[in-house]
Structure formats: structure tokens, C-alpha cells
Amino acid sequence: MNQNNQQIAIDLNRISKNYGEVTALHNVSGSIYDNEFFTLLGPSGCGKTTLLRIIAGFETVTAGDVLLYGESIAELPANKRPVNTVFQQYSLFPHMTVAENVSFGLQMQARNRTRDRSFIKQRTAQMLELVQLESFAKRKPAQLSGGQQQRVALARALAPEPRVLLLDEPLSALDLKLRQSMRVELKQIQQQTGITFVFVTHDQEEALTMSDRIAVMSEGQVQQTGDAHSIYTNPSNLFVADFIGETNKLDGVLLENNMGNGTCRLKDGTVLSCTARSDIATDANGTLCIRPERLAITSVDDPAAVLSGAIERFHFLGTDTQVVARTSTSEELLVRVQNTAANQLGLQAGDRVGLVVDAASATFLDQ
Amino acid sequence: MAGLTPTTSTGTSATLSGSAFDPLRKRLLFPAWFVIGFFLVLPVLLMLVYSFLTKEFRGGVVWEFSTASYDQFFFDRGLFGDEPAKIEWTYITIFWRSIVQALIATVICLLIGFPTAYFIATRPDSTRNLWLFLVTVPYWVNLLIRTVSMKFLIRDNGPMNEWLMMVGLIDSPIHLINTNIAVQLGLFYSYLPFMVLPVYASVERFNFSLAEAAADLYASRWTTLRRVILPAVKPGIIAGCILVFVPSLGAFLAPDLLGGAKNFMIGSLIEEQFKGSAGNWPFGAACSMILLSMVLLVLMVYARSQARAGAQ
């Protein structure tokens, strides 16, 4: 995706937010592009919801500015921003029917007062069709299932044609199966409507499957922004490497660094090739990160083996088996082996094995 | 939907900002502050001032500072005020009797109200509200009418005595009216729901798996009640006791209609000071101040204990 040609929908400009002594957001900057499915991903308390609420207008910034298509909206109250929110708990008005809920925003919009009543009716019907709830128009929210309520909330937020749709962990209250199907549906609706989605979640699987780009947040700061693939394969720091997926972390020193290709030495003296950000200096202490599925088990005397260890135990996980091994310096190594017919391991706990990893899959991080 | 608890990932819901909590909304409190401040706080302060004024004989006051009201309450200086001061027991006795009556009423309400509240709180969902409804309906009926009804029922020649004699249980009417028992009955009748409702609320919140745990650990039924349930519902019981005690202390209708002249309580004493020209406004104001101080003392002790319980 060539982002440089794209229009910027939301520009976050050095945003900080303090609650008294507590810093919720610290100097957050970044751009969200037009027509993008953008995800804010992070653990509880990382500031992602605060950031979303700042964009929505429910929180004020302590410092910084929010631009919506080039115009500052930091001073605008929530009801003057062409941005709508799908809330975590749906928050459908319990005293209104589904149709009344969906048409609420349309009726409140000042520009619709001059419009024909039939426009609102038609738009409401169109929205209900979009979320496949045409036949539920006359029901009250309490008569719907969780998934249906979530779809009404989506229709309600989309009806006034917001320039940006904000989604605050909208799937977290649903059960697993429903959550999975809603992911697909949400993504489809985003593509159909062409509206910019800003999606908040703590669920990395959700983020990885749906997003065009992800901003990983921690402790009030954005740690890394990028598409799912680059974040997973090229984490820019230890937090991202650790938070997204599983990773093996081995302490080491970077011996050389040639524009990102380097070698490092581990605690036990093993020297191996790896990748590293080009700005990491030689002799820097850091951590070598290797994804479990990038390690391959081989015999201990295989010349290709760069690491070695003793197998401690196996965890059968269905499609995969997770092998836990321990290095001579007592560091734990996780190895993922696919349970294909060819991969009958024939190994036992206590066996010493060699491990193969290529340089591109071993990432050296200095923090 | 009700079962889902919101998990705000940043915990922002408690902090003020945006449209959810706006400090400017404080302005909406101004009418309430004004009305209560101007028509209740100010009058109470004025009452305090009046209690230090000199009485006028046709009711009302003369604007002249005097501690005569409080002096009259506590000390007897003889008919002409020239004898050495002795403790004046008349009013202290009335206050003391009121306190005792209010305490007894509180205990009776607790003894009857607790089992009732407990029974209702442990009904299945389908009938619980109906039981609660039955207990609270009389509270909605005018207090005066309730007290008059009670008076009508228990009079010497009232229906209760008639029936009991007709059935042959008694030979002569039970004399209840104008006794302490009648006052108790009236107070009980007036304030029972104040006991039942808070106790009910705390029993309903009680997690009965704790009682099961106690039973599992060999506690008998009554031991479970004493050692597990009662400590857990204590806040409700204390709230109920205060809600019964405070209005009982200043009650007027029950002692006046059911107790007669012999069972004078604070309420009647105060009322008398403002009736017609025989009254003594400063003295009535002083009695009211003493009653108010007692009540505020009870409430403050309660608030203090609540704050301490909350801090733990």
C-alpha cells in the first residue's frame, strides 16, 4: 500500500493526556489514512481507549492537537464532530426500537432538519439492510442477542455517514464463534462503505486479521505502527516482540552491524547471524528474538544447527506441538513443530537436539 | 446486557472529563441548595437564636438575650426564681422517657422486623416483591389515619376488646389506650417499614454460599445466623435502628393520640409551647435545639462509624 499518496483522515499531533499525576498518553503522534482499517492494539491501561475517546470528543487533551482531514477538532464537542463511535457495551438506547436507535443520529444532525423525512427513513432501512437486521426494526434492544445488538450499534454509528468510525473493543463481549464471524463482517462493511475505521482492541488475533495497519501501544505511547506482517516479523522493540505472538528471548551482545545484517554472541558463547535495526551500535547489549515456528529441530551434531539444548517436555496443541527445550545457559526455548505426517519427531524428554534458524528470523533488539 | 460489566481499559470512567461528568453541572444543585438552605438551615439557625430570647406572654418573643429557656429546662429555682437552683426533673424526665420509649420501639421493630425482612429476602424471585409490597403498603397510608385506626381498634370499648370478650377469652376489656404499651404499638406501627427495608436490602445482598460454607463446617443453623449472617447484615440493621430511633424520639402523633397526658413525650412538650397564648416560644425553641442536638449526635456517631467501616 503506497501510503504517501493517501489522504490523511486523522492526524494526531503530539498528544498528551494526564489525569492528575497519572499520565495516560505521552506525546502520541501519528496519522490514520483515509479509507483505512486502523487498529490501536495494546494491553489494558496502555491508553488506547483514552486515545479513541479523545478522537471521539469524550476526553480533552492535556497537550497536542487532533486534526480531522486537516482541520483541528480538539476544541469541538463530541456532538459537533463528524465521527461516530461503536461502544464496547453497544449502549443502544433501551427505550427506543432498533429503527429509532439507527435513525437517532440522522435526526439529531442539523443538516437533516431541512431534509425530507423520507430520507431518514430510507437511510435507516438501508443501514438495517447492511447489517442484515431489516426484520428487527420494530424490536427493542433487549429483545436482541448480543451479536444482533452489536450490529445495530454498528448501523447506528454508520447511519449519519461519519467521516471516521471509532470502534471501542466492539467484539469483546461476544463469544468466540460470533467474534470470528463478526471480524469478517466488520472488514467487509468497512470495505463496502469506504469509511475509515479506527478499531481498539487488546486481542492481537483480532488486530492481525482485520487491520490494514496496527499501532501497538504500551504505557501511553505508540511502540510501533505498521501492517500486521511487518509488526509480527520485524518488531521494533522488545515490548512489541513480546506482546505480539510468542517469542524466544536470548540475552546477547551485537558483534557487528552492517546496515541491518549483523552477528551477535549469546551468553553461552554461540555466535550467529541476525538482523538488527541499523541504528543499533556494535557491542550493544540486547536480546535476540526468535519466533518458535522459525526454529527447526535437527540432530545435535548437524553442522547447520546454530543452537542446541535438551528437550524438557512437549505440549500437544492440535495442529502443532510445542517443544520446550533448555539451553546450556538455562534459557528456555520454545519450538513449534507442525503435526504433519512427515514430522513424526520420535524424540523424548531429555534428548539433546540441535536447532536451526536463519539470520532473517533472528532479530536483535536493544530494548 | 445487565450482566456485562464494562471494562474500561484505561479506567477513565472514574475521572471527570468530556461530556460524562461535567463539573459545571454543579449549577443544577443551586435550586436545591437555595430552597433547603433558605427554608430549613436558616430557620434552624433562627430557632437557635430564638432559644436565647425572652418570651412574650402572648406567644412570640421579645428581642432580648436570655438563657432563661435552658435554665428553665435544667434548673428549678422555685416559683419566684429566688431559691437556690436545684435540678429540674420535669423536662429531663420527659426527655429520658422519650429516649427509653424510642429505644424500646427500636428494639421491638428490630425483633419483629428482622425475621420479617429476612423471610421476605429469602423468598423466591417470583413472590419476593409481592411480600415486600404487602409490608410497605401501610406505610403509604396516612400516618394520622393509621394512628387513629390503631386508637379505634384498641380502645376499651373498641372492636378488639368486643371480639375478645365475645369469643370469651377475656371477661373485662384490656385497658391499652393511654398506656406505654399503646404508645409502643403506635410507634411500631408508624416506623416498622423503616426497619424492614434496609435490613431486607442487606439480607438480599448477602451471599448465601457463605451460610452453606458455615453449615459445611459444622455450624448449626442458629450459630450460622449469629456468627455469619448477622455480622454481614449489620450495616442494614444499624441503618434500620437509626431510621426507627430518630423519628420515634420526636414522634408526636402516637404519644399524643395513644398515650394521653400521662405518657407525654418530647414532641408533645414542644408542641405545647407553640399552642395558643399559653406557650413559651424560646423554651420550645430550646427544647427543639436539645432534641436536634441529640439526633445530630446519633447521626454523627453513625456517620463516623460508617466512614471507619468504609476506610477498612
Added chain:
Amino acid sequence: MAQASAGIKKYPGFLAVTLVCLLVLYLPLIVVMVYSFNDSASITRWGGFSFRWYHEVFHSAENAKFKEATWNSITIALMAAIAATVIATAAAIGMIRSGQWRGKASSFALINLPLMVPEIVTAVATLIFFSAIGFTTGYLTILIAHCVFCIPFAYLPIAARLQGVETIYEQAAMDLYATRWQTFTKVLLPLLAPGIISGFLLAFIISLDDFIITNFVKGAGVETLPTAIFGAVKQGIKPNIMAISTLMLMVSVCFVTVSYLVGRLGQK
């Protein structure tokens, strides 16, 4: 399991106490209700069923004072309850939707002060106040006094309801372009309605119920139903009092039923 826990919850004798409790609560009311239909002028001997006392209440000249007192009671209760409900609704939003601030606890105490001060003390203080500022006691003083002590009664159910309404609904409305006023009228008010109705009904009944404060501030000439009944009862309980009591009782029961139904509606 359910069986076992039901057994553990049960205490012998509690049902009996509850029934005794209900008997004490209802017996006097039922007796008065029954005797109000007694044809005999002697109020304790049963002389057959009749509506004669009701007829007398509505038609005899002697009972005209009750009619006027009823009118006063109802108009005062209505106006005091409306005023108290409006003030209490504003106060509830002011308390519960304003975040944390210094003096909030004191504000709560002030709103509930009329509940804490004994009625007789409020009565004395109010009488002294009106007399000190030279206000003639009468209809207006009763109305003002009632409005004051009705505020906390209206406030408590409204505040309780508002506490149960999550702020997210107001935020959702604001997010969907509603102004503050629209958010209030279209979202908050309908959601608060059960609390407001309960608060209004409670305030109305409390005003109708009041005797002590009214008795102090009514002055000469103006009577409400309780003060008129009290005056009449001092002369002895006559059958017409029982008829009036029964009518008032019916009104109360209607009110509590409405309030109960509204409460159940609110839970849904």
C-alpha cells in the same frame, strides 16, 4: 443444590413473625374500613351494611370543612411534589453527573437534611422563620414547607435511578450529534422516567401525609385533611372520620400500586 440452600436459608418461626407483622399492620386499617360501612351510629356495634357515612361526607353541610381541607391537601401536595421533583431531578444530575469535587458530601447531606432533622424541629424552625420575617402563615407557608421536606423524598429514587443509568448512553447521544438539551430530553429523561415518577409519587404521598409541620405553619383558618381529621378526632372518632379515612386509604393504595407497577416497568 437449590434444595439444600433453601433449607439453609430457612429459620423456623420467621414466617410466623412475618404473618403477625402483617396482621398488626393491616388489622387496624381493615377494621376501620369495615366499620366505615356500619349503619349504626354507635361506632362499635355492627348495625348492618350501609353507605350512609359516605353519603354524609359528600353531602352534609357539617362535612364541608373536610371538602375544603381535601382540596387544600391535594393542591398543596400536587404543587409541592411537582416543585420538589423538578428541583430534585436537577439536583440528582448535579450530584451524579458532575464528577468529584470538594464539598460533594456536604451537598448530599444538605439535600437530605430534611430527612435528618426531626419533623417537630422542622416545624418549630419553620414557624419561627415565617413569624420572624413577618410572613402571614397560611396556604403559601404550608406549600413552601412541604416543598422543602419533599425534596429528599423525590431526590432519593431519582438519584438511585440515575446511578443505574450508565453515562455511556449520554455519550452515545452526544456522539450522534445530539445537543446537551436533546441528550437530556431524548435519552436521559426517558431513562430516568421510572425514578422521576416514583420520586413524584413519594413526594406527593409524603406531602399528603404530613401533619406536624402543617399543624405548625398553617395558621388560623387554613386546614389540610390531616389537620382537619386531627381536630375532629380530638372530639372522638366518629363514623364520618372512618369513611374519610377509608377514602384516603384507597387513594394511598392506588398510589402505591401505580408506583409498584412503575418500579417493575423500570426494571425491565
